[in-house]
Amino acid sequence: MARVYNFSAGPAVLPEEVLKEAADEMLDYNGSGMSVMEMSHRSKVYDDIIKTAEADLRELMGIPDDYAVLFLQGGAWTQFSAIPMNLMKNGVADYIVTGQWAKKAWQEASKYGKANKIASSEDETFSYIPDCSDLPIDDDADYVYICENNTIYGTKFWQLPNTKGKTLVADVSSCFLSEPVDVTKYGVIYGGVQKNIGPAGVTIVIIRKDLIRDDLDEKVPTMLKYKTHADANSLFNTPPAYGIYICGKVFKWLKKQGGLAEMKKKNEDKAKILYDFLDSSKLFKGTVRKEDRSLMNVPFVTGNDEFDAKFVAEAKAAGLENLKGHRSVGGMRASIYNAMPKEGVEKLVEFMKKFEAENA
Ligand SMILES: *Cc1c(COP(=O)(O)O)cnc(C)c1O
Secondary structure, X not given: OOOXXXXXXXXXOOOHHHHHHHHHOOOOOOOOOOOHHHOOXXXXXXXXXXXXXXXXXXXXXXXXXXXXXXXXXXXHHXXXXXXXXXXXXXXXXXXXXXXXXXXXXXXXXXXXXXXXXXXXXXXXXXXXXXXXXXXXXXXXXXXXXXXXXXXXXXXXXXXXXXXXXXXXXXXXXXXXXXOOOOHHHOOEEEEEOOOOOXXXXXXXEEEEHHHOOOOOOOOOOHHHOHHHHHHOOOOOOOOOHHHXXXXXXXXXXXXXXXXXXXXXXXXXXXHHHHHHHHHHOOOOEEOOOHHHEOOOEEEEEOOOHHHHHHHHHHHHHOOEEOOEOOOOOOOEEEEOOOOOOHHHHHHXXXXXXXXXXXXX
């Protein structure tokens, strides 16, 4: 068996320990005589799995009791619609557009109401986070929306925007559980799990309970109402049962690593190895304003398309996979999520040094 170092932006690397455990339990989960894939989501065994997963997530993030945790399907994309459908009371929301995902969310929200683009960094290919200390927040805004970590561009909000008292909604798909978080600063925190938590197919929505309404327009589909899922503890219909089980294992793994404060340290440590090299390299350079750099997604370029392609191909041959950048930025992108071991980043930098020496 030869595992590669997988720098994919998502679906992405998972902890090897978790995968092995899941493999061991594949045919017979905990004496049940069946795989978690085969069991009823209404069974006692499964109920323990989903309840334990929720409890561990609550513990990791310090989620207060006045927030609901929902395990849903449909990816972040489905939330681009569900959020305005559930949260627009006045029919107005403010969007900070810091990348393609925020832009898609803003465009989707525009179908339901007045979605104001109150700030953007599109003028410089989303390579920075705009100053959000004093934005023109609409008096009627039902919420202010951000994409907290911009997976494609490699930027991160290190300071949350001043929402002037309005509810903050954040897509954290690519920074979920990468650092401690003060949940009380948000109305909704959500993300697809396939970047930093588990397998594709699960979306986690953490929502303050007073935002869950039962007076929505009757045309809002049952499956898109937060109330449907909150009332049923994410078991209204068949949930993404196996995916939730794997997420639960990742939560246990994170607790064993020391929790989110420890993960942040590890993530800073890993990112520093790569950023320090980028800052000293003559061939490679990072594409993001330094103070806005993500710990999770690190885009970089040589400035020469031929070199970029050569680098990606040679890296792959050396067991360093999925380093090709997103088509809108070009070059390379190394996603170094929680489950990427430090040795993976060290190997990458070693390889970059060698490539630089050979192509000087
Ligand atoms: C990947 C990604 C999305 C899209 O997620 P899907 O689950 O494919 O819908 C949205 N937002 C962010 C920040 C992402 O990284």
